[in-house]
Amino acid sequence: MPAEAAVLQxxxxxxxxxxxxxxxxxxxxxxxxxxxxxxxxxxxxxxLAISEAxxxxxxxxxxxxxxxxxxQRLPMPSWGGNLSQLRFDDMTYYAKPTEGSSRSWDxxxxxxxRTYERLGVPEAERKFLAGVGAQYDSEMVYHNIRQxxxxxxxxxxxxxxxxxEHPDIVKRFFGTxxxxxDNKFAALNSAVWSGGSFVYVPPGVHVDIPLQAYFRxxxxxxxxxxxxxxxxxxxxxVHYIEGCTAPVFSKDSLHSAVVExxxxxxxxxRYSTVQNWSSNMYNLVTxxxxxxxxxxxxxxxxxxxxxxxxxxxxxxxxxEGARGxxxxxxxxxxxxxxxxxxxxxxxxSNTSSVxxxxxxxxxxxxxxxxxxxKMEAGLHNIKSKVECDALxxxxxxxxxTYPVMDIRSEDASMEHEAKVSKISEDQLxxxxxxxxTEEEAAVMIVNGFIxxxxxxxxxxxxxELNRLIELEMEGSVG
Amino acid sequence: xxxxRIDNVQxxxxxxxxxxxxxxxxxDGEVHALMxxxxxxxxxxxxxxxxxxxxQLFKGAISLDGESLLDLDVSERARRGLFLAFQxxxxxxxxxxxxxxxxxxDLRKDPPKNASAFLTELKQNLAFLEIDPSFVNRYLNDGFSxxxxxxxxxxxxxxxxxxFAIFDETDSGLDVDALKIVAAGINKMRGPGFxxxxxxxxRRLLDLVKPDAVHILERGHIAASGGFELVxxxxxxxxxxxxxxxxxxxxxxxxx
Numbered sequence: 177m178p179a180e181a182a183v184l185q186x187x188x189x190x191x192x193x194x195x196x197x198x199x200x201x202x203x204x205x206x207x208x209x210x211x212x213x214x215x216x217x218x219x220x221x222x223x224l225a226i227s228e229a230x231x232x233x234x235x236x237x238x239x240x241x242x243x244x245x246x247x248q249r250l251p252m253p254s255w256g257g258n259l260s261q262l263r264f265d266d267m268t269y270y271a272k273p274t275e276g277s278s279r280s281w282d283x284x285x286x287x288x289x290r291t292y293e294r295l296g297v298p299e300a301e302r303k304f305l306a307g308v309g310a311q312y313d314s315e316m317v318y319h320n321i322r323q324x325x326x327x328x329x330x331x332x333x334x335x336x337x338x339x340x341e342h343p344d345i346v347k348r349f350f351g352t353x354x355x356x357x358d359n360k361f362a363a364l365n366s367a368v369w370s371g372g373s374f375v376y377v378p379p380g381v382h383v384d385i386p387l388q389a390y391f392r393x394x395x396x397x398x399x400x401x402x403x404x405x406x407x408x409x410x411x412x413x414v415h416y417i418e419g420c421t422a423p424v425f426s427k428d429s430l431h432s433a434v435v436e437x438x439x440x441x442x443x444x445x446r447y448s449t450v451q452n453w454s455s456n457m458y459n460l461v462t463x464x465x466x467x468x469x470x471x472x473x474x475x476x477x478x479x480x481x482x483x484x485x486x487x488x489x490x491x492x493x494x495x496e497g498a499r500g501x502x503x504x505x506x507x508x509x510x511x512x513x514x515x516x517x518x519x520x521x522x523x524x525s526n527t528s529s530v531x532x533x534x535x536x537x538x539x540x541x542x543x544x545x546x547x548x549x550k551m552e553a554g555l556h557n558i559k560s561k562v563e564c565d566a567l568x569x570x571x572x573x574x575x576x577t578y579p580v581m582d583i584r585s586e587d588a589s590m591e592h593e594a595k596v597s598k599i600s601e602d603q604l605x606x607x608x609x610x611x612x613t614e615e616e617a618a619v620m621i622v623n624g625f626i627x628x629x630x631x632x633x634x635x636x637x638x639x640e641l642n643r644l645i646e647l648e649m650e651g652s653v654g
Numbered sequence: 655x656x657x658x659r660i661d662n663v664q665x666x667x668x669x670x671x672x673x674x675x676x677x678x679x680x681x682d683g684e685v686h687a688l689m690x691x692x693x694x695x696x697x698x699x700x701x702x703x704x705x706x707x708x709x710q711l712f713k714g715a716i717s718l719d720g721e722s723l724l725d726l727d728v729s730e731r732a733r734r735g736l737f738l739a740f741q742x743x744x745x746x747x748x749x750x751x752x753x754x755x756x757x758x759x760d761l762r763k764d765p766p767k768n769a770s771a772f773l774t775e776l777k778q779n780l781a782f783l784e785i786d787p788s789f790v791n792r793y794l795n796d797g798f799s800x801x802x803x804x805x806x807x808x809x810x811x812x813x814x815x816x817x818f819a820i821f822d823e824t825d826s827g828l829d830v831d832a833l834k835i836v837a838a839g840i841n842k843m844r845g846p847g848f849x850x851x852x853x854x855x856x857r858r859l860l861d862l863v864k865p866d867a868v869h870i871l872e873r874g875h876i877a878a879s880g881g882f883e884l885v886x887x888x889x890x891x892x893x894x895x896x897x898x899x900x901x902x903x904x905x906x907x908x909x910x
Contacts, residue, residue: 601708606744608728609704609737610754610810611761617729620757624748624793 198424198481202295203454205423206287206394210313212272216397217265220244223367226270230336230370233343243356243366250360256546257484257513262458267399267430269368271313277334279320288312295421297390305417307332309389311402314370325383330414331376332387335403338374345376349405353436354462361460365401365434372402372433377412377443386415386448391431393422393457399430406436408443408471415446421481422454428483430458437465437473441495444472448633453481455511461487469495469524476632479506479514488546490519493527504533505629508541508573517547517578520560522585528559534626538569544576545594553584561591567625568598655720656682657849658703658818663714665702671712672698673874678851680818680867682719685840685850687860687885690871691893696853697741699871700822703851704738705731718818733761735817739807739824745795751806752776752790755813762814779812782842783835800827808839819843819850825859837862857885870896 212229214222223244227237252259273288281289281298292298292310301308307321309332316334325332331342338346356366373389393400408414422429431453439445445465453459459482467473475489491500502518514537520529535543545564566575577594599621607617623630658680666672672695680686690696701709703716705728716723723731746754755776759766766772780787783805795803804824811819824836840850840863852863860868860882868884870877870893878884878899887895 600744602742602744603746605704605706605728606740607746609732609740610758610814611729611732612757613729614727620749620754621746624746627748 198452198454202421202452203424204291204294205396205425206291208271208395209285209287210271210273210395211275212270213395214268214270216268218244218267218269218368222269226368226370229270229272232336232339235347236339239351239356240367240369243363244368246357247360247363247367250357250363252360253486256486256544257515259458259460259484262428262430262484266397266427268395268397269399269401270370271395271398272315273312273394274315274317277316277319277337279318281318284317288317291392291394292318292390295390295392297388300388304385305388306383306385307387309334309373309387311371311389311391311400313393313395313398313400316371316373319373321387328381329378330381330383331374333374335369335372335374335405338405342374342376345407346374346405349407349436349438350403351436353438353466354434354464358462361432362434362462365403365432365462368399369401369403369434371400372404373406373416374404375406375414375416377408377414379409380411381409382413383415384413386417388417388419391418391420393420393429393431393453395429396423396425397427397429399432401431402433404433404435406445406447407438408440408445410440411442412440413444415448417448417450419450419452421452422457424454425456428456428458429454431461431482432458433461433463435461435463437463439465439467439471439473439498441469442471443468444474446474446476447489448476448478450478450633451481451485451487453485455481455483457482459483459485459487461485463487464490464492465500466492466494467498467500470497471495472499472501474501475503475518476629477502477504477516478629478633479504479516481512482514483511484513484515486515488517488519488548490521491529492521492523493529494523496524496526498524498527500527500529502529502531502533503629503632504531504535504545505626506533506535506543508535508537508543510539510541512541513544514542515544515546517545518562519548520550522549522551522555522558522560522588525555526557527555529561531560531562532629533562533564534567534629535565535575536567536569536622536625537573537575540572542574542576544578546578548580548582549590550582551585551588551590555585556587558585558588560589562593563591564594565625566594566596567622568596569622655717657684657719658851659715659717660703661715661717663702663716664712665698665710665714666712667698667709669710671874673702676714676871676875678869678876680849680851682849683844683846684866685844685852685863687863687865687868688851688853688871689855689868689885689888690877694872695874696871697822700738700820700851700853703731703820704728704736732814732816735763737811737814737816737819739804739811739819739821741822741824741826743795743803743807745793745797747793747796749794750790751792751794751809754794755790755810758810759813764815776813779809782812783809783839785809801829801832804828804832804836808836811839811843815843815848817847817849819848821850821852821854823853823855825854825856833859834862857889860885872897
């Protein structure tokens, strides 16, 4: 065997360890002690049972029932990840873990509290965050915001509370950014939604340190359907972070969220996601933001886990001077499909957008960039730049790029670059000639590949992502 | 026996034989020059010494300070004190120069005691090589000019302080100022505990480095060895002039 093949084969062995450590660190499960749980499968009765458990207003109940009909009527997507094994009838759609949400970790049932401690959520809250929401199966069991932020008028709660306490704001925006008929999974979410965060930042208020929501699925063959609604009023700023994990089960689960974001005039919102679902999770999410005059919307989207992810954070640039940015990192390992990307719609003049996507595929994983940039006719001074880099670590893995550009305005500049690369033998030899082992050299190259994006993540997540990659590349050498 | 010793080496790229009956000895504390026409095996020798996985050693022995290098992989050879300054250094996007240098400094025999010791050392090396300090925040070799890449190799040389260094045409494509800096870097390392093989086509680097011996590699083996007069002869009469000497000086130097 030529020495080159031997090197590459060694490398395959090194990086074969995807998912190592997940089970211990994130993949554990606690006993199921749900106090309300719907029966398996989804019917009108399921939806009514959820509505009743929540004791919600009539308009929400009608919204759900309408959405259920849409869900039943709308077709499955004919493109994207492989959903042929997804069994809607096998899922449980609602599980309520506790009676109401708490503002103190100590008030939570021991096992739930222990779950979040093991995941490091309370510690992160003390160190870096202005507020935390923690969802366990279907409900936000914990929600808290620092008093100084509360005094400035920042609202941060679960969506159900917002429906009760701020119906005027909720009614104005809820379901308007992502309408239920947008796609089958948006309809599904709208029918059975539960939990998620509501954020409202008053005019001119800057939430200097991030708010975070942590989504945890504990039950088996379970569907989690939170909705998140964030409104940044004129001239305000907020950085919202979400993280998610689940136990490793043999049966598949489903996470189908809807995220609606409104950045009003001169506001700026950064929304960062570190998706680290277990390998039995279908992650089919609709995320969209409207950015008005001179507003800035930034999606930072990291996808590491899940079985199949289909997620294309969208930005509608609605007002002049609005700017949108999507930074996307995907890691597709064994049995994983990361079908991710971005959608940018330029609806106003003097708007600009940047999409930067980096993916790594290995061990038979498939990472696809799927993106759309649309510029309406009659606008002027529109700029967009899309850059996709893929790193493929072995022969069995795949990377695809599906860019769509629909440019109708004549005064527009559109740049698109796509690059696929492999870890080169020259790079490995170079680093090893300085004393690095082959494994460390490979990790250094992979970490370097995503570094420009990781830098955009909050510190603790950046460290976590680097650690995860080290863990996943950890090998059999030595 | 202190120094690098190459005995009867037959080696090549994958199954193709490029070097044969190659003998060379670089004693401790000496810097030797290796010259020779293109395509006759100079870079192959550099790669074989460093242990590039695509290069095969079919027979012979290579040892450093009496210890064989043959069973060691690339990184083990590096940690034994072998260093290769590349003709075409690889680009490693996303890895900053400072992070990389800190990591490799920690891998050398006497690593810096702490981060501040490393920084002091780094600042001295940067000043010595006339490299702008902002350089260390750039990604390793990524988008570097040819000259910057070569300076980066010399910066790594000073950081790693190897036992034995191979310079593979480090002078190619350098302007006079950069050439002086590269030579100063090599000369700074000179002394007991360091030896080197300087692969080059040109006299201008050797004028600054002043090698202790000069070898001509032709058709896969050392065709002639001698002192600086070989460089002068080469410049005057080309390789044809050197060929007339072949076989005589070689044995004498090898035996020393």
